[in-house]
Amino acid sequence: MEISDVMKYKMPKYEYINMDSGWSQTFDEYGRWTYRTDLFPSGLRAVSDHLKKNGHRLGIYILPGIRRDAYDANVPVKGTDYRMQDLVTEKKEGNGFKGVTYMPDTHMDIVQTYYNSLAELFAEWGVGFVKIDGCGFGGGDQFYPYQSPDNRECLRMMGKAFRRYGIWMELSWYMDHSYAEDWARLSNGARIFIDIESYSTRTMTTSHRVFQRVTQASRWVDTGVVGKDYGFFIDLDVVLVGMVVGGKCVDGLDNDDVRKSYISFWAIVSSVFCTGADPRMIPDKYLAMLNHPGILDIHQAGNMAQPIGSGNVWLNRKQVWWKPMSDGRICCMLFNAHTYMFMLGFSHDISFDFSDVGLIKGSSVTIEDVWTGESLGIHRESYNIKLRPGQCQVLMLSPNIEIS
Incomplete structure (x- = not known):
């Protein structure tokens, strides 16, 4: 109560x-x-x-x-x-x-x-x-x-x-x-996968266990039954960001880059989203992540994103997932899934062509960074960014209407 x-x-x-x-x-x-x-x-x-x-x-x-x-x-x-x-x-x-x-x-x-x-x-x-x-x-x-x-x-x-x-x-x-x-x-x-808990005596999970779920989620993309139109959603297990016990954060995640990627991926695939932590104890910084209005809008769109290329993080560390929004915009999540069991990997340049997200080749779009709310201006044909291991960028693409 x-x-x-x-x-x-x-x-x-x-x-x-x-x-x-x-x-x-x-x-x-x-x-x-x-x-x-x-x-x-x-x-x-x-x-x-x-x-x-x-x-x-x-x-x-x-x-x-x-x-x-x-x-x-x-x-x-x-x-x-x-x-x-x-x-x-x-x-x-x-x-x-x-x-x-x-x-x-x-x-x-x-x-x-x-x-x-x-x-x-x-x-x-x-x-x-x-x-x-x-x-x-x-x-x-x-x-x-x-x-x-x-x-x-x-x-x-x-x-x-x-x-x-x-x-x-x-x-x-x-x-x-x-x-x-x-x-x-x-x-x-x-x-759709094993428990996200690492069953450690010190921490709840690991960055590696979080990113394992990307591969599992990709297997459900082509089933054609996931999303609000079907009343059925995948469940990637609890989001442990900011779990505090005895005054100490015990979520086991390497850094805030991973925490944002964790939340963002659950949102873009509209996974059942359960925090797993006592909200009385979660620090304000992490509550702000879990309550981010733009990220929650992406989650509540209720449709599952799909990957560009392989969604298997072992075969493809440079992950790009996207889905259409109901207002005609397109949400894209780029993230560097280069993590290992006990450490993070390397930075990578990650890019995608706009034609890969259903736009006409040569299209120009206005891009906004969802997490920061910053306008990234107008881009044509493609987008590229360098991301640290575990880091993501969530973009909202607004196609521009060009009159010849």
Whole structure:
């Protein structure tokens, strides 16, 4: 509640406040996830009502399938004569985290009834966002992918239930772009890579882990199902810029060049954008980055940018991504993705031709630097700049009409 009070004026454009795992340790009388009374003695409805006054919506985290503890207790499905053990006999894993849920044997109407009751309960609490983890095909990491079973039928039923109440449904983790059409049909968003956290005892992430996601994002460009027109967005994981613990910035990023590139890339691909940090602790300098009106406008355009050339940062350190804006302008992000696991690389000249962003060859454009608001004047045919490793420049191109 206090975070919501602070976020209202420190981050006025941000809408959801989401809890990760840990909010629930057990089930209710109908086998549904329920909140910890030690953490929420007044219930979640009291929390969501407070958030609503500030223009915020509450988000929670669950796993697909039937909770094993609810199965063991064999509690009833709400409003029916069925019990949990009627839904499961084969005891197949229900998600990528083994030993937590069971997969229903068959996805019959009674399973839909169970998920409907779950959505009904969350709606009663005022929940507006549900992250569902351990989804598959997919899951795992880059070395051991596909750790999650194929629970798409469960996800279909969950999506149907949550849509009735306008609840955003987010899938996780490392969802396979080969099934992009399925994920877009089933949900509103999907995590597309491993956790961004480095699991260090000192810092949250690294510049290298941030730039890894550029390559992953490029795999979703040609799926044709990402963006506001489809109601589905990729999720590159949390933006940890400016995370402070004990008075010390622990985001693990090399410098402010990387921080701006981090925010800018999430914006230009319109990734689900979650800060991952307590807004009460983020320094004003980084709040200004996270609240930059021009960058947020680019993000809220809701369409995914595409790369010029390869979007694989290992093959192409000189990245240029672009997308059209609704007012006819073109947004371009140039960035030097020359980072290694433990260090930054070298400066590079980065350029692009205007014909590469859908303009007629020989076109002239007026260019503005989005981060600084500076006018860079009129340019014809191409643009070039030298960028430090990890540095970016976000441009807004306004095509000039030439009368002969």
